[in-house]
Amino acid sequence: xxxxxxxxxxxxxxxxxxxxxxxxxxxxxxxxxxxxxxxxxxxxxxxxxxxxxxxxxxxxxxxxxxxxxxxxxxxxxxxxxxxxxxxxxxxxxxxxxxxxxxxxxxxxxxxxxxxxxxxxxxxxxxxxxxxxxxxxxxxxxxxxxxxxxxxxxxxxxxxxxxxxxxxxxxxxxxxxxxxxxxxxxxxxxxxxxxxxxxxxxxxxxxxxxxxxxxxxxxxxxxxxxxxxxxxxxxxxxxxxxxxxxxxxxxxxxxxxxxxxxxxxxxxxxxxxxxxxxxxxxxxxxxxxxx
Amino acid sequence: xxxxxxxxxxxxxxxxxxxxxxxxxxxxxxxxxxxxxxxxxxxxxxxxxxxxxx
Numbered sequence: 001x002x003x004x005x006x007x008x009x010x011x012x013x014x015x016x017x018x019x020x021x022x023x024x025x026x027x028x029x030x031x032x033x034x035x036x037x038x039x040x041x042x043x044x045x046x047x048x049x050x051x052x053x054x055x056x057x058x059x060x061x062x063x064x065x066x067x068x069x070x071x072x073x074x075x076x077x078x079x080x081x082x083x084x085x086x087x088x089x090x091x092x093x094x095x096x097x098x099x100x101x102x103x104x105x106x107x108x109x110x111x112x113x114x115x116x117x118x119x120x121x122x123x124x125x126x127x128x129x130x131x132x133x134x135x136x137x138x139x140x141x142x143x144x145x146x147x148x149x150x151x152x153x154x155x156x157x158x159x160x161x162x163x164x165x166x167x168x169x170x171x172x173x174x175x176x177x178x179x180x181x182x183x184x185x186x187x188x189x190x191x192x193x194x195x196x197x198x199x200x201x202x203x204x205x206x207x208x209x210x211x212x213x214x215x216x217x218x219x220x221x222x223x224x225x226x227x228x229x230x231x232x233x234x235x236x237x238x239x240x241x242x243x244x245x246x247x248x249x250x251x252x253x254x255x256x257x258x259x260x261x262x263x264x265x266x267x268x269x270x271x272x273x274x275x276x277x278x279x280x281x282x283x284x285x286x287x288x289x290x
Numbered sequence: 291x292x293x294x295x296x297x298x299x300x301x302x303x304x305x306x307x308x309x310x311x312x313x314x315x316x317x318x319x320x321x322x323x324x325x326x327x328x329x330x331x332x333x334x335x336x337x338x339x340x341x342x343x344x
Contacts (some may be wrong), residue, residue: 014324042313049318049319051318051319051321053322053323053325056294075295075315077318077319077320078320080320082318082320084318091317091318093318094317094318094319094320096320096321096322097322098322100309101322101324103324103325103326104322104323104324104325104326105325105326105327105328107325107327107328107329108328109321109323109325111319130324132321132324132325133321133323138319139316140315141319142315143319143321145321145323147325151328152328153323153325153328155321157319170309176343177344180336201296201337202341203341203342204340205340206338206340208338208340208341209342210342211341212341212344217344218343218344221341221342221344223338223340223341225336226336226338229336229337229338230330231329231330231334232328232329232330232335232336233328233329233330234328235328235329239343260329260334260335261334261335261337261339267337268307268339268340268341268342271342272339272342274339276329276334280327280329281327282328282329282335286342286343288342288343290342
């Protein structure tokens with residue numbers, strides 16, 4: 001057989017193999033969900049992902065891109081547009097368009113790793129919570145979205161693969177969660193049971209007890225909303241690590257956002273700013289350590 | 291004959307790179323839910339942020 005024919009056949013075979021690999025991945029053959037495996041004890045209790053629900057994805061991309069230097073990749077989930085955000089090379093968040101959902105308010109939805117999402121959802125239901133998304137399989141996890149008994153939305157994820165858990169948080173990335181409770185005692189009982197947290201009070205100034213929830217290490221804070229605090233309902237507030245929150249806050253309004261709580265000496269030595277993005281989703285900017 | 295292995299290696303590397311890039315896209319979850327905002331319009335926030343990250 002002439003060598004030119006052999007070369008063409010080999011080239012065709014090679015190209016076919018390559019194309020098959022690409023198609024297999026693109027159509028999910030390589031990513032078919034494996035049977036749900038229990039997250040390791042070290043995983044349960046970690047907040048492992050955040051999705052922004054917004055009615056203006058373009059405005060959100062401009063805002064977070066300018067503010068944090070995030071870059072974005074347009075993808076799809078279940079045939080619907082889904083934007084992935086990266087800080088450097090690290091995937092940090094997703095952006096979901098909820099403009100077609102009149103009942104969806106702008107907010108960050110945080111995902112908590114649990115050992116068994118089906119059992120956790122059953123517990124949420126039994127304790128008076130609401131199930132938005134029943135447990136379902138995705139390539140990376142078995143997930144559900146619920147509202148806890150106080151109405152705070154929360155994602156649950158039974159991980160199928162390791163998610164990096166850096167001991168030292170990186171700037172412009174999420175690193176902490178805080179639960180603002182209408183009933184702190186109830187919330188403590190609920191989340192300690194849900195995720196196996198241990199808790200301790202680390203501050204009690206202003207008559208507010210600040211509880212730190214620990215699982216392997218500190219994972220989140222929790223405190224009671226004052227009775228005088230109107231307009232804020234129980235929620236999980238995500239924190240982004242920022243070296244100079246005040247300097248960044250000065251740019252927020254120019255980018256279409258709003259400063260909800262400016263830095264103040266009585267709030268963690270001026271190291272905390274709470275902002276809302278152009279859509280209205282709240283987010284905390286925190287220097288750490290402070 | 292030397293051209294064939296180079297083409298083969300190049301094609302495999304290209305396919306692996308594209309496949310790897312495509313597989314990265316399954317990160318995240320992407321659910322929007324009918325949950326209203328928990329910070330009402332114009333809410334000033336509770337202003338009592340004691341404690342803090344550990």
